[in-house]
Amino acid sequence: MELKLILAGLMKKMSPQMPVTDEQLQRILEVIDEVPVTKGEFVLRQGKVSNYYLLLNGYMRGYTFDEQGNEVTTNFFAGPRAVLDAASFFGRLPSAENIVAISDCRGYLLTLEQLNKLFHEMPEFREFGRAILVRELVIAQEQKLAHINLSAEDRYKQLVERDTELMQHAQLRHIASFLGVTDTSLSRIRRELANKK
Amino acid sequence: MELKLILAGLMKKMSPQMPVTDEQLQRILEVIDEVPVTKGEFVLRQGKVSNYYLLLNGYMRGYTFDEQGNEVTTNFFAGPRAVLDAASFFGRLPSAENIVAISDCRGYLLTLEQLNKLFHEMPEFREFGRAILVRELVIAQEQKLAHINLSAEDRYKQLVERDTELMQHAQLRHIASFLGVTDTSLSRIRRELANKK
DNA sequence: TTAGGTTCTTGTCATTTGGCAAGTGTTCCT
DNA sequence: AGGAACACTTGCCAAATGACAAGAACCTAA
Known part of the structure; x- marks a missing residue:
């Protein structure tokens, strides 16, 4: 276009x-x-x-x-x-x-x-x-x-929900530092989200 | 004025x-x-x-x-x-x-x-x-x-530093929720800051 | 003065998160 | 193919923070 x-x-x-x-x-x-x-x-x-x-x-x-x-x-x-x-x-x-x-x-x-x-x-x-x-x-x-009012896990879920395509271009450690957590933590968060489903 | x-x-x-x-x-x-x-x-x-x-x-x-x-x-x-x-x-x-x-x-x-x-x-x-x-x-x-890149303690210190007078008008629980922590946590943070000095 | 309400603090214990180190998998370069 | 670099995951333990409950300090109104 x-x-x-x-x-x-x-x-x-x-x-x-x-x-x-x-x-x-x-x-x-x-x-x-x-x-x-x-x-x-x-x-x-x-x-x-x-x-x-x-x-x-x-x-x-x-x-x-x-x-x-x-x-x-x-x-x-x-x-x-x-x-x-x-x-x-x-x-x-x-x-x-x-x-x-x-x-x-x-x-x-x-x-x-x-x-x-x-x-x-x-x-x-x-x-x-x-x-x-x-x-x-x-x-x-x-x-x-x-x-202020969401946990790291909820912030991650919200981010992926709203910007699915963007997240596919971003590295995990960059997403983590954007969310204000370490990449270690985000890795664990993702594991638990995967387990829940 | x-x-x-x-x-x-x-x-x-x-x-x-x-x-x-x-x-x-x-x-x-x-x-x-x-x-x-x-x-x-x-x-x-x-x-x-x-x-x-x-x-x-x-x-x-x-x-x-x-x-x-x-x-x-x-x-x-x-x-x-x-x-x-x-x-x-x-x-x-x-x-x-x-x-x-x-x-x-x-x-x-x-x-x-x-x-x-x-x-x-x-x-x-x-x-x-x-x-x-x-x-x-x-x-x-x-x-x-x-x-993203400060601890709750550092966020509190920064806030008090920059807005000393404002903080004297605000209640602790409101400051706490603004910082994204519980009032319990902020109370402990303040105690430790007081001890350090 | 007393009774009740609100704010802040503190103690105890559970949960979350961080720091570090090791391990796995992938990519890229030669 | 070999090796180095990078990205991500995982385990272990320490530190930070939350949840809940009780107490202290203070204010207000009857």
């Missing part, structure tokens, strides 16, 4: 009360760049200022390091998602995150200037951008809540 | 690259409502559509209930903060959250119409609104990260 159509569908879905016209979509495509990302490529490196990758298709993983130097997975992304470190991108600050593709991906790469230009000239795109940002906020709050 | 001045200072701090003029500030104050909230009052009730309370001064707590019916504290707020359920406010959906003042508070109450009106006519306010939203996103992601 053509990327342009996916984008159109996403914009319609995210801000249905302010639909874009075909001419506006054409204008957007003149400004932003279609950039494929192959598995293993990075869209963000620690220490750099984040870009805004509008991931339409594929899977990515974000990670950083704790004080002991252990890798910690902070995010999994399944298109369509906004892939960025918001604090870095909007604040023009070096990021503490790394974000890497764990499958071949398709999407658009936006700079802050491109985004601001489109925000300025097109209220519909502004609304879309806000809806995307709100969704990222909701996702982060949901994941935080899962840590 | 007058609330208007606090708002002016906040706007300057949040979006320094697009400062508001005095006339614009005056216009903003014509549109939004200054609303004090006394301790124990709610700014959001489960099942209602969220408003946007721009908390400038004071402390609030957000909570919901898990499947077993236990109260779970999802957020503490210390002014200046945007106090809202973003999914509910922007999506016009009933909220699952309750938000209650745990001290007397001062701030402005905004409806979505008021916010959209100001966004539409004032790019500076738009920028401010975006900066606020980004900050909420960063806060949520930081708290999620704390759950």
Whole structure:
């Protein structure tokens, strides 16, 4: 399927009360760049200022390091998602995150200037951008809540349920660190889940 | 200190690259409502559509209930903060959250119409609104990260360090459920921290 | 003052999770 | 084929946390 159509569908879905016209979509495509990302490529490196990758298709993983130097997975992304470190991108600050593709991906790469230009000239795109940002906020709050009131086992079950395909691209130790448990623990959790069935 | 001045200072701090003029500030104050909230009052009730309370001064707590019916504290707020359920406010959906003042508070109450009106006519306010939203996103992601790579003890230490005053207004069991541990556990953690010193 | 309610602490024991080390299986490179 | 590297599993024991119940400290209202 053509990327342009996916984008159109996403914009319609995210801000249905302010639909874009075909001419506006054409204008957007003149400004932003279609950039494929192959598995293993990075869209963000620690220490750099984040870009805004509008991931339409594929899977990515974000990670950083704790004080002991252990890798910690902070995010999994399944298109369509906004892939960025918001604090870095909007604040023009070096990021503490790394974000890497764990499958071949398709999407658009936006700079802050491109985004601001489109925000300025097109209220519909502004609304879309806000809806995307709100969704990222909701996702982060949901994941935080899962840590507060679910056990590791339940968090794992929820993750697999909601993102079955994504989980098939992710390594177990990355899933474990994302859930906040060791890979040993997650391995045991999986064994018990398998036994129950 | 007058609330208007606090708002002016906040706007300057949040979006320094697009400062508001005095006339614009005056216009903003014509549109939004200054609303004090006394301790124990709610700014959001489960099942209602969220408003946007721009908390400038004071402390609030957000909570919901898990499947077993236990109260779970999802957020503490210390002014200046945007106090809202973003999914509910922007999506016009009933909220699952309750938000209650745990001290007397001062701030402005905004409806979505008021916010959209100001966004539409004032790019500076738009920028401010975006900066606020980004900050909420960063806060949520930081708290999620704390759950992934810190122990309960470290999460508690970090919370007390960063929000000393807020913690003096919060009950221990609410802090405990916010941290994702039982009040029993938190009580023990506090005892051991006291012993260490 | 007393009685009742709420909050926090503590003790005991069960469950979950972590740390470490060994073992199995797979992939990849030469 | 051989070997190294990596991913995942498992066993053993220690540490952290939960569940439950009792007690201490405090506040409030009759």
